Amino acid sequence: MTEISIAAPAKINLFLHITGRRDDGYHELETLFQFLSVCDELHFQLTDTGHVQLSNDIPGVSPQNNLIIQAAQRLLPLRHDRNQGATITLHKKIPMGGGLGGGSSDAASTLLALNKLWQLQLSIDQLAEIGLQLGADVPVFVRGKAAFAQGVGEKLIYAEPEQNWYLIVNPQVHVSTAEVFTHPDLPRRTPIVNGNPENWQQYRNDCQDLVCRLQPSVANALAWLLEYAPTRMTGTGACVFGCFPSEESANHALSELPTEFSGFVAQGLNTSPAWHQL
Numbered sequence: 001m002t003e004i005s006i007a008a009p010a011k012i013n014l015f016l017h018i019t020g021r022r023d024d025g026y027h028e029l030e031t032l033f034q035f036l037s038v039c040d041e042l043h044f045q046l047t048d049t050g051h052v053q054l055s056n057d058i059p060g061v062s063p064q065n066n067l068i069i070q071a072a073q074r075l076l077p078l079r080h081d082r083n084q085g086a087t088i089t090l091h092k093k094i095p096m097g098g099g100l101g102g103g104s105s106d107a108a109s110t111l112l113a114l115n116k117l118w119q120l121q122l123s124i125d126q127l128a129e130i131g132l133q134l135g136a137d138v139p140v141f142v143r144g145k146a147a148f149a150q151g152v153g154e155k156l157i158y159a160e161p162e163q164n165w166y167l168i169v170n171p172q173v174h175v176s177t178a179e180v181f182t183h184p185d186l187p188r189r190t191p192i193v194n195g196n197p198e199n200w201q202q203y204r205n206d207c208q209d210l211v212c213r214l215q216p217s218v219a220n221a222l223a224w225l226l227e228y229a230p231t232r233m234t235g236t237g238a239c240v241f242g243c244f245p246s247e248e249s250a251n252h253a254l255s256e257l258p259t260e261f262s263g264f265v266a267q268g269l270n271t272s273p274a275w276h277q278l
């Protein structure tokens with residue numbers, strides 16, 4: 001095998017509760033992850049240069065900060081043949097910094113692809129453990145199944161929420177994950193619900209009210225979408241999703257999207273498209 005193409009799907013948090021704070025400052029969460037049919041596309045070409053390179057940069061993200069390179073660097077010391085390298089091409093389709101997990105997903109797909117390309121034979125558990133060092137959301141993408149998560153996102157119980165259609169609305173403002181998690185007004189004591197993922201619509205996103213105050217565009221996007229469907233923010237924002245019974249109904253709402261927002265329609269998926277390609 002000398003080349004691999006692999007998808008890296010977006011995710012949404014169908015709900016997100018903050019249940020505590022660890023001594024190291026990281027927050028304990030309960031959340032339900034589902035993948036979306038919208039994906040970044042990654043292509044890996046085996047080389048004999050002994051190093052990895054990205055053939056195209058993401059504007060505003062230096063190669064050393066790119067999670068794809070960071071993931072590849074974790075695997076470089078584990079190669080049996082030190083001449084093995086890779087050229088990686090990325091087609092970015094997932095809006096960045098919107099709570100859709102594109103960076104974490106790119107990192108996970110890189111771990112999965114290079115494990116094959118370099119014949120490292122690491123188990124999924126080993127790849128998930130390496131992924132957790134790169135970001136709290138990486139393990140769920142490595143494992144490739146929709147899941148109810150606890151801890152910082154690493155304790156996973158597979159789940160099968162309905163694979164609804166979603167209209168994702170991007171208010172086109174930046175929300176810093178670190179700012180949300182360090183804010184004094186963030187609720188941090190939501191009681192543990194201990195996993196009844198079927199009830200996710202009754203739960204909430206604990207970051208949502210705070211983010212709406214920090215970024216009124218997020219509140220405006222939620223208010224607009226709520227006219228069409230049950231609506232919630234994903235992750236620490238800024239994107240919000242409306243839950244529709246059909247692709248057609250989601251597309252109808254999209255056709256009326258105010259110009260101040262961007263948006264797209266995608267289906268919720270309980271198996272990562274990355275898994276169909278390996």
Ligand SMILES: C[C@@](CO)(OP(=O)(O)O)[C@H](O)COP(=O)(O)OP(=O)(O)OC[C@H]1O[C@@H](n2ccc(N)nc2=O)[C@H](O)[C@@H]1O
Nearest residue numbers: 025026027099101135136137152153177178181235236237
């Ligand atoms: C909360 C979620 C839900 O999916 O938000 P989104 O990033 O998707 O919006 C994620 O778990 C986010 O994970 P990730 O995006 O990997 O966060 P990181 O880069 O690891 O952390 C950024 C900063 O947020 C804080 N942080 C992050 C995760 C967490 N459970 N507790 C925290 O307190 C830490 O201060 C950390 O320095």
Ligand SMILES: Nc1ncnc2c1ncn2[C@@H]1O[C@H](COP(=O)(O)OP(=O)(O)O)[C@@H](O)[C@H]1O
Nearest residue numbers: 065066067096097098099100101102103104106
């Ligand atoms: N391959 C990558 N794709 C997207 N963002 C990346 C990547 N590598 C590093 N980043 C950085 O991670 C940040 C968060 O990106 P992303 O995963 O898209 O959003 P979120 O964490 O809100 O779900 C970006 O703003 C960017 O600086």
